Amino acid sequence: MSQEYTPQTLEVALQADWAKTGRFAVQPDNAREKFYCLAMFPYPSGKLHMGHVRNYTIADVIARYQRMQGKNVLQPMGWDAFGLPAENAAIANKVAPAAWTRENIDHMRAQLQRLGYAYDWDREIATCDPQYYQWEQWFFTQLFERGLVYKKMATVNWDPVDQTVLANEQVIDGRGWRSGALIERREIPQWFIRITAYAEELLEGLDTLEGWPEAVRIMQRNWIGKSRGVELAFGLESPIADLDRIEVYTTRPDTLFGVTYISLAAEHPITLALAEQNPELTEFVAACKQTSVAEADMAQAEKLGMDTGLRATHPLTGEAIPVWVANYVLMDYGSGAVMAVPAHDERDWEFARKYSLPMKTVICDAEGHPADIADSAYTEHGVLTGSAEFDGCHFEAAFEGIAAQLGAKQMGRTTTQFRLRDWGVSRQRYWGTPIPMLNLEDGRDIPIPADRLPSLLPEDVAMDGVTSPIKADPEWRKFELEGQPCERETDTFDTFVQSSWYYARFTCPHYTDGMIDSAQANYWLPVDQYVGGIEHAILHLLYSRFFHKLMRDAGLVDSDEPFERLLTQGMVLKDGAKMSKSKGNTVDPQALIDRYGADTVRLFSMFAAPPEQSLEWSDSGVEGAHRFIKRLWRLIHDFGSDEGASAAESLTSEQKTLRRKIHETIAKVSDDYGRRQTFNTAVAAIMELCNDLGRHPGETPEDRSVISEGLHAVLQMLWPITPHLSEHLWRQLTGEAFVESHWPALDESALSRDELEIVVQVNGKVRGKILVPASADRTEIEALAKDQENVRRFLADATIRKVIVVPQKLVNIVAQ
């Protein structure tokens, strides 16, 4: 009766059954505890890659484990369907982004279904559907009314040949990826959402997110970057560009006496005014603009500067301080000007060295001497020197004293600043949500009225590769409001806007009366478990937290935070590198599913590494996972049906040992799935149990009873990972349908041991092992340890100084 393992037929049949019976469709149910499990939805790029498989398997294992705990589990799936790749594909393949996207969705949906994920497909969302983005447009107009939206000039990468704006990704070594032209920074008007109004709350909220990895919380905290400092001004003798002073911000006012120059951004109004009379400076400013807007590029670019000849007055000493223009000072941050203290700031030190600018030490080192700055800046806090009446002050006193003196002179004040900048949401692209704003003839911007939404994106378009079809089409732009002609905004939203609230829409995807059905949302939210790549640690997760608070303040949801617990999974690598087409090291999950079935692919993904770590791909590892499945298949078939095996009365010591292994495994796997989320160690433990079950003779009814108990537990514990295999074999073994809401019960009494093995060390090195009765006390253990044969040899002519006994574990005898 040894039947062959045929995953292709077995899995597809079960999947059809799940779909037909609506097995994973859910509704609110107040009788049961809810559990909302969500994996970050994919961009529909064409087909699934291994990163998706890993991501969705992790989430599915958690969702199914929670189902086995009897919870009402929501696990939805959808598509982050707007974005740049669709435009690129449209140009390359002469197909409209909409058609390309929807084809990809159909293909990827089928792939996900073939992997057997327990999704409620009735809730599927695609962000490119007007039914979705209309509410995003509506919400934006609400934010506008609340004063949380504004328009200002902001910098973009400009390709002067293609006459288009480029994403940072499209700028390679400072050149446009298609034209090869040197790109330049250019300022254009763009829409912003005031995330900075929520900076304090976003920062404080991090402390409540105990279910988040500490690394993510730290990264967000640093990103928000709250600092206490001083805003101060250096005076100008005569106004330039209507400014009579240069404003700077510093967190180190204690180094104010060490300022030897000031640096302005290339876009600073004073720079621009000075450049008008100075051709050399004009040229330098143009050169400064030839880097991408990416911070990484700017931080690594060679530091360039030029003396403007202008001098500003030090607010405390009255000295004349040279004013420079430098390419590392950014107009978008703070005031676009910084005071430079080369002795106590790394970047200023490098710049000053390069241009032979003076340095002035004003902080003492730990020994109380003026710090040595010959080889690098001294950036520690310390006692002041060379700072007039502040000499001898420590950081705190100097900070307060200098701030007070600046305040008295009306030249400065203490402030709190955030590194976080407002969220620019304008994109000069076609394939996105049209920004629902109108430009009136008098120049004012107003929102499109709610009853005229959605502002529909035309889908039947041709892409020429340079101009957005809605920018190229004058007809689309035309709009009439109360008889007045006006123009639609032709920019679209950043795709992060869609992904900032989809988790909430999943609770009520078909709701037509508003953005969110609060009754549904408040039942399901917050998401109990969110799973996604670590690469989203800052942007996506911060924007979502921000949007949640915006929705809360609009009365749509009750909770303060969207995601209770977060699991950030590592990447899938091959040959130590991220899989990518350009490297030619991709692995197509479809080929693996076709060859081994979904359960093998799922099992390997879970077994190969813990979820937070990167996973090194291995073909032979997949083979190994498949072999384990076949072994288990054979084990169950060889065992036959369990013909109502009853709990045995008295067991032999071998049977007791096997039963203890079964229950130790249940305890470990429960902990690994639930608390630790280390699925690889759970699989290893189940494999160990299977090895023991296979080795155990099945001669007596008692033997068969214990083995049967173990096989039941194995199938139940594997269900979250290999659901098809488990359901199929369960029926073989028991003759009944698999009941998913039963997690195997732990029998604590089966865990007890009569004897323990204890390690004996001499001076920290293992010299022997002893078996002691579980009831043995300290003195007995110590005596047994000293008596151990090998231990005695090492103690022969030594004096025992100390004996350390760690209960249940080891004895360390310290001897000389």
Place this chain on the structure above:
RNA sequence: GCCCAGGUGGUGAAAUUGGUAGACACGCUAGCUUCAGGUGCUAGUGCUCGCAAGGGCGUGGAGGUUCAAGUCCUCUCCUGGGCACCA
């Protein structure tokens, strides 16, 4: 450049609270079964000395704390992620 992770056998990894380093699996070696094997089973497998019993060494590198360090501290090297228009 800045912020955050990670580095353990030939390979993927385990070691959960400072307490036996290498569980589980891959690979490899030997044997058995079968002998058409991309099959199955058994044993061995960190390096090293030894016939063996047993010993020495060993978690990127250098120091340190401790009876005891993969785990804690300091410095350092390498790899990966993020840096606001890839998603």
